[in-house]
Amino acid sequence: QVQLVESGGGLVQAGGSLRLSCAASGRTVSSSAMGWFRQAPGKEREIVAAINWEDTTYYADSVKGRFTISRDNAKNTVYLQMIGLKPEDTAVYYCARRSAYALGLRADNYDYWGQGTQVTVSS
Numbered sequence: 001q002v003q004l005v006e007s008g009g010g011l012v013q014a015g016g017s018l019r020l021s022c023a024a025s026g027r028t029v030s031s032s033a034m035g036w037f038r039q040a041p042g043k044e045r046e047i048v049a050a051i052n053w054e055d056t057t058y059y060a061d062s063v064k065g066r067f068t069i070s071r072d073n074a075k076n077t078v079y080l081q082m083i084g085l086k087p088e089d090t091a092v093y094y095c096a097r098r099s100a101y102a103l104g105l106r107a108d109n110y111d112y113w114g115q116g117t118q119v120t121v122s123s
Contacts, residue, residue: 002026002112004095009117012085016121020080022095022114030073033098035110036080038091038119045107048093049080053101063089085121092116 008020020036022029035050049069050058057069068081078095096110104110 002097004097004112004114006093006095006114006117009093009119011120011122014086014121014123016085017081017083018085018119019082020093020095020117020119022078022080024076024078024097027097028073029071029076029078029097031101033100033103033109034069034071034078035096035098035104036069036078037094037096037107038089039094039116040091043091045094047105047107050103050105051078052103056103058103058105082119085119087121087123089119090121091119093119 003025005023033052036048037045038048039045051069066084070079094116095114097112098104098109099111
């Protein structure tokens with residue numbers, strides 16, 4: 001059984017930074033694709049960034065140049081570094097693991113989800 005636990009969310013002013021962490025247990029993050037998604041109130045869950053087992057990455061256009069996804073295999077943890085935060089980045093952020101090596105860009109590509117962490121960016 002895979003468990004994913006996110007942390008690092010919070011309240012930050014526009015232009016600020018946060019680093020989200022996703023600690024995995026049960027299966028390693030090195031042998032699968034991982035993704036970060038977010039869901040704002042009244043909106044569908046959307047992909048933010050993804051990384052595959054070869055460290056190929058994908059970013060949504062809205063976060064390119066501001067967010068960075070990375071992985072620490074020794075700690076079995078995936079990170080999302082966010083800089084230049086904007087009010088429109090406000091959402092619950094979810095970490096997800098895909099039971100496949102290739103990048104997944106849709107929520108239904110992923111099999112395991114964390115509980116989410118709230119990110120609020122004030123203007």
